[in-house]
Amino acid sequence: MTTISQRAQAIPISAVRQLALYESEAKQKNIQILHLNIGAPDLDVSSTFFDAIKNVSTHQLQYAPSAGLAELIEQVQLYYQKLGASFQKKNIFVTNGGSEALLYAFIATCEKGDHLLAPEPLYSNYVSLAKVAEVEIDAIPTYIEEGFHLPSKDQIILQITSKTKAILLSNPSNPTGVVYSVEEVRLIAEVAQEYNLWIIADEVYREYIYDGFQTKSFSLVPEVAQQTIIIDSISKRFSACGARVGFLLTQNDALASIFLRLCQSRLSAPTLEQVGATALYREDMDYITRSIPEFKARRDLMCQLLKEIPGVTLRKPEGAFYIMVELPVENSFEFAKWLLTEFSINNKTVMLTPGEGFYRTPKRGIKEVRIAYVLNEERIREAVSIIAKGLECYHPSTKN
Amino acid sequence: MTTISQRAQAIPISAVRQLALYESEAKQKNIQILHLNIGAPDLDVSSTFFDAIKNVSTHQLQYAPSAGLAELIEQVQLYYQKLGASFQKKNIFVTNGGSEALLYAFIATCEKGDHLLAPEPLYSNYVSLAKVAEVEIDAIPTYIEEGFHLPSKDQIILQITSKTKAILLSNPSNPTGVVYSVEEVRLIAEVAQEYNLWIIADEVYREYIYDGFQTKSFSLVPEVAQQTIIIDSISKRFSACGARVGFLLTQNDALASIFLRLCQSRLSAPTLEQVGATALYREDMDYITRSIPEFKARRDLMCQLLKEIPGVTLRKPEGAFYIMVELPVENSFEFAKWLLTEFSINNKTVMLTPGEGFYRTPKRGIKEVRIAYVLNEERIREAVSIIAKGLECYHPSTKN
Numbered sequence: 014m015t016t017i018s019q020r021a022q023a024i025p026i027s028a029v030r031q032l033a034l035y036e037s038e039a040k041q042k043n044i045q046i047l048h049l050n051i052g053a054p055d056l057d058v059s060s061t062f063f064d065a066i067k068n069v070s071t072h073q074l075q076y077a078p079s080a081g082l083a084e085l086i087e088q089v090q091l092y093y094q095k096l097g098a099s100f101q102k103k104n105i106f107v108t109n110g111g112s113e114a115l116l117y118a119f120i121a122t123c124e125k126g127d128h129l130l131a132p133e134p135l136y137s138n139y140v141s142l143a144k145v146a147e148v149e150i151d152a153i154p155t156y157i158e159e160g161f162h163l164p165s166k167d168q169i170i171l172q173i174t175s176k177t178k179a180i181l182l183s184n185p186s187n188p189t190g191v192v193y194s195v196e197e198v199r200l201i202a203e204v205a206q207e208y209n210l211w212i213i214a215d216e217v218y219r220e221y222i223y224d225g226f227q228t229k230s231f232s233l234v235p236e237v238a239q240q241t242i243i244i245d246s247i248s249k250r251f252s253a254c255g256a257r258v259g260f261l262l263t264q265n266d267a268l269a270s271i272f273l274r275l276c277q278s279r280l281s282a283p284t285l286e287q288v289g290a291t292a293l294y295r296e297d298m299d300y301i302t303r304s305i306p307e308f309k310a311r312r313d314l315m316c317q318l319l320k321e322i323p324g325v326t327l328r329k330p331e332g333a334f335y336i337m338v339e340l341p342v343e344n345s346f347e348f349a350k351w352l353l354t355e356f357s358i359n360n361k362t363v364m365l366t367p368g369e370g371f372y373r374t375p376k377r378g379i380k381e382v383r384i385a386y387v388l389n390e391e392r393i394r395e396a397v398s399i400i401a402k403g404l405e406c407y408h409p410s411t412k413n
Numbered sequence: 414m415t416t417i418s419q420r421a422q423a424i425p426i427s428a429v430r431q432l433a434l435y436e437s438e439a440k441q442k443n444i445q446i447l448h449l450n451i452g453a454p455d456l457d458v459s460s461t462f463f464d465a466i467k468n469v470s471t472h473q474l475q476y477a478p479s480a481g482l483a484e485l486i487e488q489v490q491l492y493y494q495k496l497g498a499s500f501q502k503k504n505i506f507v508t509n510g511g512s513e514a515l516l517y518a519f520i521a522t523c524e525k526g527d528h529l530l531a532p533e534p535l536y537s538n539y540v541s542l543a544k545v546a547e548v549e550i551d552a553i554p555t556y557i558e559e560g561f562h563l564p565s566k567d568q569i570i571l572q573i574t575s576k577t578k579a580i581l582l583s584n585p586s587n588p589t590g591v592v593y594s595v596e597e598v599r600l601i602a603e604v605a606q607e608y609n610l611w612i613i614a615d616e617v618y619r620e621y622i623y624d625g626f627q628t629k630s631f632s633l634v635p636e637v638a639q640q641t642i643i644i645d646s647i648s649k650r651f652s653a654c655g656a657r658v659g660f661l662l663t664q665n666d667a668l669a670s671i672f673l674r675l676c677q678s679r680l681s682a683p684t685l686e687q688v689g690a691t692a693l694y695r696e697d698m699d700y701i702t703r704s705i706p707e708f709k710a711r712r713d714l715m716c717q718l719l720k721e722i723p724g725v726t727l728r729k730p731e732g733a734f735y736i737m738v739e740l741p742v743e744n745s746f747e748f749a750k751w752l753l754t755e756f757s758i759n760n761k762t763v764m765l766t767p768g769e770g771f772y773r774t775p776k777r778g779i780k781e782v783r784i785a786y787v788l789n790e791e792r793i794r795e796a797v798s799i800i801a802k803g804l805e806c807y808h809p810s811t812k813n
Contacts, residue, residue, distance in 0.1 A: 015578075015611050015640045017671055021521040024674040057472035066685070067467045072457035074655035109509045109657075112679035120545065121421040125525050141678035145520065178415075211415050240415045255474035255684030257509075271417055274424040278541035279512035283683050284655030285466070 024144040027137055029366055031346075035353035036364060044357045047388065047396040050364040052187060052334050054387045056252040056307070059300045065292030066285050077281040080273055081107025081260075085287045088294035089245075089260055098232035100262050104269040107282045107290075111217050111246035111259040112142060117275045118242045118261065119146035121268060122211045123178045129213070130172055131181040132163060134188050134337055134371035134378060136215070139181060151177065152373035157339055157381070160328035161189035163197045169204055179211035179242075180204065184228060185218040188371045188383040189337045190312075190330020192222050198229045202237045212237055215244040217259075218333040220301045223309040226331040238264040249334070251293045251300055258282065258290040308334060311386040311393060318397040319384075322404060336384045337368060340404065345369070345382045347409055356403050363399045424544040427537055429766055431746075435753035436764060444757050447788065447796040450764040452587060452734050454787045456652040456707070459700045465692030466685050477681040480673055481507025481660075485687045488694035489645075489660055498632035500662050504669040507682045507690075511617050511646035511659040512542060517675045518642045518661065519546035521668060522611045523578045529613070530572055531581040532563060534588050534737055534771035534778060536615070539581060551577065552773040557739055557781070560728035561589035563597045569604055579611035579642075580604065584628060585618040588771045588783040589737045590712075590730020592622050598629045602637045612637055615644040617659075618733040620701045623709040626731040638664040649734070651693045651700055656686040708734060711786040711793060718797040719784075722804060736784045737768060740804065745769070745782045747809055756803050763799045 029050055039046055080086065086105045093100050108114040115138075123129065125147040131139060133152035143150050151172050155161040163169065180201055185192045193201075205212045214231035222228065231241045245260040247253045263269050293300065315336065316329045324341025342348040346367035356362055368381025386393060429450055439446055480486065486505045493500050508514040515538075523529065525547040531539060533552035543550050551572050555561040563569065580601055585592045593601070605612045614631035622628065631641045645660040647653045663669050693700065715736065716729045724741025742748040746767035756762055768781025786793060 015522070015609050017521055017668055018524050018527075020524060021671045021675065024671070024678060026674060027677060030677060051476070053475050055473065058474045060472065062474070063469070063472065069463070072460065072463065073455065074458045074462070074653045075453045076451070076654045109513075109683075110680060113509075116679070121417055122415070124418050124420060125547065127418075138678060138680070141674070145675065145678050147525065209415050253474045254476045255681065257681065257683040268417055271421045271424070274426060274541070275421065275545065277427060277430060278424060278538060278545050279516070280510060280538070281655065281657065283509075283657040283686050285685060286683050289685075 020144070020147055024141055027141065027370060032349055032353060032364065035350050039353045039362060043360060045361045046353070047361060047363045047392055047399070049384045049388070049396055050366040052249070052385045052387060053254045054249070054252040054334065055389060056304060058251060058253045059293060059297045061292045061297040062251065062253060062289040066289045069285065069288055074284060077284045077287055079276040079281050081105070081282060082284070082287040082291060085291040085294070088291050092294055093232060093262070096230060096232065098230065100264065104263055104266070106261040106272050106276055107287060108259040108261050108276070109282050110248065110257040111215065111244050112138065114244045114259045114261040115139065115213070115215065116142050116146060117272055118213045118244065119143060119148050120275065121271050122213070123148045126176070127178045128174065128176040129179050129181045130177050130210070132161070133373050134161070134368065135373070136183055136187045137370040150181070150373055154374060154377070155189070155191070157326060157328060157337060161186065161191040161337065163193065163200065166200055166204065173208050177208070177210060179213050181213040181215070183215035183218070185221055185332030187218065187333055188335045190333045190335045192226050192228045192331035195227055195229045198231065198234065202231070202234045205237050205240055210240070212241045213244065214241060217244065217246040217249050220250060220305060221308055221334065222332040223312060224331065232262065240265070242268070247290050247293060252304065253293070256286040256289060258286050308386070311390065314390055315384065315386040315393055315397065318394065322401045324404070334385050334387050336386065337371070337381050338384055339380050340382060342380060342404070342407065343409065345380055348407060349382065351407060351409070352403055356406065358399050358402060361395065361399060363396045420544070420547050424541055427541065427770060432749055432753060432764065435750050439753045439762060443760065445761045446753070447761060447763045447792055447799065449784045449788070449796055450766040452649070452785045452787060453654045454649070454652040454734065455789060456704060458651060458653045459693060459697045461692045461697040462651065462653060462689040466689045469685065469688055474684055477684045477687055479676040479681050481505070481682060482684070482687040482691060485691040485694070488691055492694055493632060493662070496630060496632065498630065500664065504663055504666065506661040506672050506676055507687060508659040508661050508676070509682050510648065510657040511615065511644050512538065514644045514659045514661040515539065515613070515615065516542050516546060517672055518613045518644065519543060519548050520675065521671050522613070522642070523548045526576065527578045528574065528576040529579050529581045530577050530610070533773050534561070534768065535773070536583055536587045537770040550581070550773055554774060555589070555591070557726060557728060557737060560730070561586065561591040561737065563593065563600065566600055566604065573608050577608070577610060579613050581613040581615070583615035583618070585621055585732030587618065587733055588735050590733045590735045592626050592628050592731035595627055595629045598631065598634065602631070602634045605637050605640055610640070612641045613644065614641060617644065617646040617649050620650060620705060621708055621734065622732040623712060624731065632662065640665070642668070647690050647693060652704065653693070656689060658682065658686050658690040708786070711790065714790055715784065715786040715793055715797065718794065722801045724804070734785050734787050736786065737771070737781050738784055739780050740782060742780060742804070742807065743809065745780055748807060749782065751807060751809070752803055756806065758799050758802060761795065761799060763796045
């Protein structure tokens with residue numbers, strides 16, 4: 014008998030995916046699902062993107078350069094220049110979404126069995142991608158009561174071992190919406206310097222910061238320039254998740270030459286999507302300015318409505334599209350499943366992401382859910398009222 | 414100091430990439446380069462592809478399902494049904510090109526340190542992708558004099574060790590153009606059965622077979638259905654390399670569930686390119702029928718012209734777009750470099766792929782080059798006359 018590798022079997026099935034079965038069942042019963050479970054904004058992509066693709070004049074579709082289309086790399090370089098960071102073109106890589114950028118960062122910084130250190134709760138795909146790269150993730154625990162801000166330096170250092178090769182974090186954060194303060198960014202940089210760790214900074218939500226909260230891109234911390242890897246993407250910046258255009262940036266030339274070899278191993282990222290992305294950066298950076306107030310309003314409304322539900326715990330997040338919320342239930346997966354299988358109002362229900370999958374520490378997050386406020390205000394009102402009514406009606410003890 | 418992982422440093426720089434520097438130099442001297450070095454056909458993609466993308470009516474660009482767009486999976490299922498193979502939809506996955514399909518196949522079948530067995534010369538990106546997956550490739554040597562057909566069963570078995578987990582091959586083959594006979598396909602299946610090996614069958618050139626040569630897709634060998642992985646792609650079938658739409662297929666349900674987790678780890682493949690690919694399968698399968706005579710004519714011309722050059726050794730290949738050719742030079746890399754840096758006719762020169770990178774066995778392929786006959790007949794004539802004249806003028810001993 015042929016066998017499947019242990020490493021592949023170790024890749025977890027996401028909680029979202031486990032719920033997908035119940036989602037299908039609900040759809041078969043003609044129940045409409047309000048998706049608070051996935052960070053895919055309902056905003057239209059700028060027509061700039063589609064127009065650029067429609068205007069492609071050649072009818073050939075050759076491989077793009079492995080590192081990415083020169084025009085797109087140039088636009089990304091300019092974008093970072095405006096941010097204050099100067100990356101050479103040869104140090105910028107276009108990837109198949111932020112996901113591939115993360116995978117390449119893990120492979121380049123870690124051997125099999127090495128460890129990454131990441132604040133928890135953390136984006137659950139970090140765990141899947143780490144398993145693909147055969148890397149472990151250790152957690153820096155953060156807590157809802159502290160708005161998921163970082164603990165003290167001592168507590169961070171406590172988690173570092175000889176196996177730790179990099180600190181991995183998203184800022185603003187998926188799933189918590191925390192935005193790390195300038196001091197927290199400095200703290201991470203300091204730890205990375207002292208312990209010779211890479212910093213893998215996932216900044217795909219960079220612009221989505223509300224109320225003037227101050228942070229700093231890791232691309233702007235010169236002390237750690239040689240040990241920093243920036244993960245970026247157009248998915249959130251331009252509501253273009255389905256384009257799968259991500260970026261990998263570094264100031265470290267030796268690392269860049271390795272990233273190039275990784276990119277060459279899969280030939281290239283898709284050409285047309287890069288053409289669209291180029292146009293977005295060149296012609297419609299205003300898209301972001303237009304989107305931020307919309308998300309701020311959604312966040313404010315979502316937080317306000319959720320706070321009105323008895324027993325719900327949350328801190329208003331400073332950025333991104335997400336809130337980690339503690340619900341007055343014993344097990345949020347069971348509640349999320351129940352919403353899909355046994356509860357609806359006017360033939361509508363809500364899909365939530367159970368919190369457990371965002372934690373490395375066993376039993377953490379069992380009462381939490383991640384809510385993505387990517388729907389418009391009307392739908393947010395509807396969704397939260399379904400959650401509220403659901404919590405009133407939910408009596409798991411009598412169900413089992 | 415932070416360090417770059419050994420595994421990432423082990424990813425080879427391709428010979429093509431090493432020549433890229435000289436290519437740039439030639440371009441700066443305004444020398445036009447005839448590219449025989451890359452398997453990217455100069456044919457137009459069917460307008461069906463572009464039209465489908467232009468007609469996308471939504472302006473949202475959400476993540477596609479991780480396994481791929483349902484419509485595309487359905488079309489691929491139908492395509493295989495016509496071939497005679499029945500794959501369930503849940504056993505078909507859309508990947509970021511054949512490259513990602515290969516990487517996932519390697520990860521799912523091998524642990525770090527396990528070995529693949531592949532006929533050599535072999536597609537050089539197999540080596541890069543294997544390094545990314547930390548898998549070794551052992552060679553089944555094949556020879557130009559035998560048209561690169563497989564050796565006897567005994568000689569194949571000789572290369573199998575306890576570390577060998579899969580046989581990897583492309584049929585029709587990149588880089589040799591060999592098409593394995595039905596008997597050779599049966600032989601591989603027999604060995605895989607006897608030694609419990611997976612078969613990773615890269616059949617992206619499936620339709621490109623000339624002169625009625627008979628082979629068999631591994632998807633049609635029921636004895637090894639549970640241990641076969643098919644790698645497929647639209648890159649060659651529809652001359653759509655830049656779309657990066659590949660496929661991974663298996664009849665093995667347990668393996669399919671692992672492929673799904675791998676696909677989920679990177680969320681999805683690009684949406685628009687999948688829309689275009691769906692239309693190609695649905696509306697323009699004739700594209701292939703139209704392309705084959707064109708490539709056959711190019712092959713015939715290329716072989717005829719090359720054979721007229723004194724000292725050149727080749728066997729007419731049965732399929733794909735490639736010929737491995739032995740040149741009357743000591744070192745084909747040096748000759749390829751010389752063509753780019755020191756030789757041109759009417760300001761034109763030719764880019765070749767040195768053979769060494771296609772071999773695992775040291776010193777094999779040093780006199781060989783891979784030629785991709787992806788240019789039109791006029792350019793083929795021009796390119797071969799440049800090679801012929803180049804060989805006349807080339808005197809490496811006096812250059813060093």
